[in-house]
Amino acid sequence: MFVNQFLMLAAILFCIGVYGVIVRKNAVLVLMSIELILNSVNINLIAFSLRNGSADGHTFALYVIAVAAAEVGVGLAMVLLMYRNRRSVGLDELSGMKG
């Protein structure tokens, strides 16, 4: 099977996503990076699903897409609010969670 290629792709996407989440200061970009991570997982799910010949992975992938959509919705709304309140979407300026 050519599952390895899918896994490689997924790993690359995942790493890009992680890199984006850690490095980027722009909240929108961080959100996009999270999408990348989620989709890399989706790819993994579908790949294994094909290999095992069961529909579980497909179902899960669909589920993750739905959750991701919701997450983006909420995330963007938060970003929007952030922008409204602070005129910026820079994550550096948000340190209200500091312990």
Added chain:
Amino acid sequence: MSVVAAETAEVVLSSGWFLENAFIIPIIPAVAFALIIFFGKRMPMKGSEFGIASMVGALVMSVGAGYQWIQRVNGAPEEAYIEPIIRTWTWWQNGGIPLGIGQHIDGLSIVILIVVAFISTLVQIYSTEYLHGDRRYTHFFASLTLFSAGMLNMVVAENMIQLILGWELMGLCSFMLIGHWWEDGANSRAALKAFFTTRTGDIGLLVGTSVLYFAANDWTQKTLGVSGFSIRGLSAWALSGEPSSTAITVGAVALFIAAIGKSGQFPLHTWLPDAMAGPTPVSSLLHSSTMVVAGVFLVARIFPVFYEGMNIYGSNVNFIIVIGAITIVIAAALAFVQTDIKKVLAYSTVSQLGYMMMGLGAGAWLPAVFHIFTHAFFKACLFLAAGSISHSASHHSFDMKKDMGGLRKFMPITFGTWIVSTLALAGVFPFSGFFSKDEIIDNVGYAGYTIFMWVGLLGAFMTAAYMTRATYLTFFGAPRGAAAGEHHDEHDAHGHDAHDDHDAHATHDAHAAHDAHGHDAHASHGPRESGPLITIPLIILATLAMGSGLLNAVPFGSEWENFKKWIEPRGQVVSVTGIDHSAGSHGESRVIQPEARVTAGYESDCGKKTPTDGVCYAPQLKHAKFKWSKAALSLAIVAAGIIISWFVSVQLYTRRNKVLVGLTQRNKLLGAGYAFLVNKYYLDVLYEKIIVRSIAYPISRGAYWINQNILDGIVNGAGTGSKTIAGWVYRNIDQRVVDGAVNKSGDAAQGAGSIVRPVQSGKVNQYGALLFGAAAIGALVLVIINT
């Protein structure tokens, strides 16, 4: 249980609608009571029409039933068993067994029914005049009617529970009637006392009924198919040889205690004179045919239980006869020192009830019942005459010494009826009291209770004497006080106030209407005769007081003994299977009995031996043969009583003889005796001041103190204690130990937190990095472990 077929006779007992439906008799006044309560005030006669109509209805029904009962008896052979007419309906049930309510109609119930209905009718008619304009006229009639309903219900009762119902209803109504003028504290106290005293006796009723029920129920269910409450069942059971002597004796004694309370026997008689606080018609009804007769009736009703339980005939002395004898003498003695005419009559009633009890205790069932019958007429008449005097002559006073005297000239009708009734009460031939009282004394002696016969004769002497004294004070001599036309502006002249502590403001509003009427009618006329609504009942009652004795005039021969024939239950052994109730339509019953037993002169062994071929419903009683020699003795004693008393009265009250007047002050012994009598043997002091007061105050207070301080103290103590403990625990354990531990761990956590705090930079990216770093380490660990 076999009956020899060849010699049997089938006795068909006739019946009729009135007999069959006698249970309606108490319902009529009960319904009338409801009508009076709800509609009475809107009626033209303020509800009294309902009362009178219902009593007339009850009287008609009773007389109808009486007529049919006589037919029933007359149609049967001389000694045949007369089956009572019994009907039951389910009233309540227990363990699936229905317990009934219904009727038990026999000679005894018939005669009491007629007497009660008759006297009630007359008293109600009398009351329309006597209480005219009273503030609670309607309520008075309601209570009076319910009172009669209670008595009638008790008389027709089929079982003990129904009997208790009527019994207690009367107690309630007596409370309402005695306390009719309740604005005055003395009246309400008298009402309370009456109810309370009879209620004390009722402990016996409850206990006795319970004892007899459980003792008899198995036997009655098995043999007769009726419960152990049934009067018929109890009677048969008592004579069946079945009961253990303990059970039946305890039951009989307990029931007799109830009778003591209700019938004013020693030592529970003290409520009866106080009950004079009620309006006079009430006293008349209470003391002649209802209430006080209830106790005597109870004993007569289930006489076999007492017969066996007290071992009547079988011993020289028993509880009933002793109580009866004591009551006769002590009550008669008290009657001598009374100044209130109604109290004389009240003690006379107590004394006469003692005769009835003594008769029953000696097995003289018939004379005792006959004495109920005759006594009802002359005592009702005497009370109504006293009421007539206070109503029209003595300005509502009942004080013989202060407000009466010489009234015979003003009140000829009242005087005449009074004299007739007094002679009847004293037992003078040929008035009715002679035929009943003399028979009691005679039979007591005949049954072997010689000492008690002499007590009876002593009582007869005393009766004659105190009645002569009362008659003299009231009707002879010179008029005094109100009778002489004087007014009582200062003192409280309400004779119905049974108290001595006259209070200065005692002109009560409840009396106001009554008094106003009195003032208007005769304030300026002085004593005069009462109106026809009062005198006509008096005349009727006096006629009966004179003539009713002829119903059972033993001296004139056996053909005169109708009362015995109609009323006395025949002590016959009856086969349980020999009675066919289904035969005929109107409750006719066929009784199959051996031929020999139904003929005249037969004497069964009931009450002597255990019946073998059936059951007995009544014991075979002894009857004394009448002898003029014995009668002459008692008549002589009565005559002596009258003459001596007359002589003393004239000397004492009119001539003011120096030897007699003030004798009690001069002679210490007599003075002590007099004080003893005036204070009613100090029984009231014992009851009210010692027993009641101690329970009402120290004992109950003590109990309450225990409640508040000990029981509640424990609860509150538990509350406060746990609160204290809780406080201690909080301060020492919680705050120091537990909280200490908590605080220490908190400090530790704080220290640890300050170390790792820098990690919480608040930077999302850093968090993300940590997350992924941790995930990566986790993945690494996983890989290492798995490989």
Added chain:
Amino acid sequence: MEVLSDNNWVLTVGTFLPLVGVLIMLFIPKADEALAKAVAIITAAATLAVGIFTLVKFDYDKADQMQFVAEAEWISVIKSSYFIGLDGISLPLYFLSMVITLLVMIYSWNHVPSPGNAKAFFALMLILQTGMAGTFIARDLVLFFVFFELVLLPMYFMIGVWGGENRQYASLKFFLYTMFGSALMLVAFLALFFQTGAESFSIPYLIEEGINIPKNTQIWIFAGMFIGFAVKVPMFPFHTWLPDAHTQAPTQGSVILAAILLKLGTYGFVRIAIPILPEAAKEWAPWIGLLAVIGIIYGALGCLAQTDMKRLIAFSSVAHMGYVMLGISTLTEFGMNAAMFGMVAHGLITGMLFFIAGSVKERYHTLEIKRLSGLLVQVPKLGWILGFSAMASLGLPGLAGFWGEFPAILSAYQPAEGLPVGVFRTYMVIAAIGTVFAAAYLLWLYQRTAFGEPTAEFSSGHGHDHGHGHGDDDAHSDIHDVNKFEWIAWTPLLIAIVVFGVYPQLMFKVLDPAVGVTLKAFGG
């Protein structure tokens, strides 16, 4: 258990309908008191209608069996189910609770005690109603317990918020005392559950299995239940919460407390403790009987010492429940029937007496017996009703009270087999003496309050026709005779007292078969 009727929805509806009413009331603004009252009364009336339907559909020939049985899974983890049913023992009390609630609400229409807030007051009564009705139909111990406790809270608030001056103390005492009892009761229930193999909390199951529990264990379990129920009854010496609760509670609270709440305890004995643990019941019976007769005499003495009318009536409850417990302790059909009848009769009569006390308080602003006199002069109808109720309460034949009292005394003569006869006969005599005490305190109360002339402080003004009404007419404008709402609320009770007194078979017919089943273990 056979389901006798398909109408098994009626009990659920009858029990929970009041809660629906409470939900609706949540949406009514607090200011709109009339609407809140109306909704509550309509709910109570609808509940009563369901109750009447139940009464009609009840198969009286099978009063010994559970009817309208419904069973559903509830808390399967602890093997407890929603198991309800109605038999001859439950029916009168179940129905009585509905009637009393409705009548109390009608009475409350213009008698909301201070500090007002009719909405909350009526809602609490509805919740109370659910708890009471539920207790009488529960066939599962956990369900029973839940309903039993559900009753507590509304009553706590009723006393604590709308009560008299000392309400804080009284309500807390009431709550803690009953909670204390309930805790022991719960422990007993759990012990019972585990002793029978942790299979089920259903009462019929436990009745079958309970016999197998060793006697000593039974006695201990019974002890727990005994305290739980005895506090509620209340039996001497656990009664001290009662006078305080009654005295401080608003009229409505007192009526419900006397009429229904006290019966939860006695009902528990009849329904749970005795049939499940017959052996222990036999051991305990003489002691229960002893406490019962002590309660009779002691309650009566307590009454005689009272100076406050309401407190006197409260103490009379101790005495009357003593008769009920005496009947129960005989373990015979006679006694049990009497006890059941006595419960209903006491509910009607004492409920009525508390109503009267409330109305007297409203008119005179005092319940001091010393200050009250001549009620018959100023408020004759109220005075007559007081007299009537007092007569009923002291056990006059022909009125309902008699049928609870007399058969109870009677039954003590011959208790169930195995019980000490001599001891119970002594109890019988003491209980019979108690009837005299009952007459004493009630009639003494009546004589002091109703008879005589009104005391000086109340004697002027209107309400009596004495002619010397020269006083300020407005000074006692509160003193008026029975009003419309009082008539509506009282008439059914008065009629019931007479009807059951004259024809007790109406109730005995229903009770008797069911009592027979309850006492199966005693060979009854």
